[in-house]
Amino acid sequence: MKRIAWNGRHRASSEYFTVDQIIHEYMIFHNKIIEVFNNHKVTDTGAIHLLKCCIDKSMLKSVEAFTKSIQEMQNKLIGTLAHDIRNSLSAARLGIEMLDLKAGPERVERMRKMSMYSVDKALHMIEGLLDSISVKAGEGMMLSFSEINLFSDIRTIYEEAEEIYSEKIIFECADKELNGIFDATAIRRLLENLITNAVKYGESEKPISLKVVKECERFLSLAVHNFGPPIPQEKQEEIFNFLDHTKGTNKKELQSWGIGLTLVKMVAEAHGGKVELISKDNFGTEFKVYISRVINEPGKQRTKLNFAQNS
Structure with a gap:
């Protein structure tokens, strides 16, 4: 089962892969096994039923691992973006707190640019945050x-x-x-x-x-x-x-x-x-x-x- 779960996670890392394709893979695998059984004239219904149960269970586990991995991707991407947005806004706040008009025009301009730069960066990352909500496999x-x-x-x-x-x-x-x-x-x-x-x-x-x-x-x-x-x-x-x-x-x-x-x-x-x-x-x-x-x-x-x- 660990190998099956790995297969689901691996598929989540494959670009443009979907749950439908995972199910399709298992359907092909099932049909090939039945074809082999027929070629060797295997008629044991118990063995065939057991095989079907194993394939069904494997498919469910693989789909579960795939879905979980996609959710983990979204959570981690969003979490990383949120962390960096917070850092940018903290830097902007620090710049504002350090803005001392008595420090001279050069220092004031430097703090102003630092704050604006950090706010602009946070705004760009918010756009990335929205994009990350719709992330797909890979x-x-x-x-x-x-x-x-x-x-x-x-x-x-x-x-x-x-x-x-x-x-x-x-x-x-x-x-x-x-x-x-x-x-x-x-x-x-x-x-x-x-x-x-x-x-x-x-x-x-x-x-x-x-x-x-x-x-x-x-x-x-x-x-x-x-x-x-x-x-x-x-x-x-x-x-x-x-x-x-x-x-x-x-x-x-x-x-x-x-x-x-x-x-x-x-x-x-x-x-x-x-x-x-x-x-x-x-x-x-x-x-x-x-x-x-x-x-x-x-x-x-x-x-x-x-x-x-x-x-």
Whole structure:
């Protein structure tokens, strides 16, 4: 039955799959088995009835697992979006609270821009929240691609993090022309999640670095590094799984890492890229995200989901 439940979850990760198709698969399987029975002249009605009961039960279990997985997708996508919307609105509120007219026009303008930026980002994510309510099998967030220069968005993420966190954050970006076709809101959320994790799990007395490199004419790399205890080697793949059902004492820790990292992986792959993780003693942890500048066309498209293969 565990294998059957896995089949339902696996189908939920298959793009455009439906409950009707699961039932159709089992009908085909049932017909093939009956055909084999007929070819071998099996007439034992008890065996045939038992087979039918097993197939019916398997079909019900598979449909149940499929439906449950779709619901989990919706809950997690909506929960992640709601979490990031709250963070954006909190940053906007912080900017308003720090708005001191006596601090001088430059400081006031910086806080105003930070607040407006955070509110605008929250509004974009609310649109994504509405899209997530109608998610289907294999589908993730709806992204909206446009031709832009990412530099100002990344620079704003760095400046906002400097205001919010007490940790020293180092920003490195030699090229200010980071042009390409991106979803800027998704990239900002990606970096915010990586920086938040770096602050949460890093050593507070040591700096966090955000490094952006134009790798070639096609790709950018965005790397966030922190010092501190490494992520265990055996857990480094699991933290990216969208619906992680890992058993064990570290489940809570994995889930706390995975809330943002599933989003990071989805966004990277939607941009034709990938995520690389290095985490070891005497080095700390670095997440490096590669994104293509040219693979997408302007417009909307949904990301695909990644499931644990051993669920």
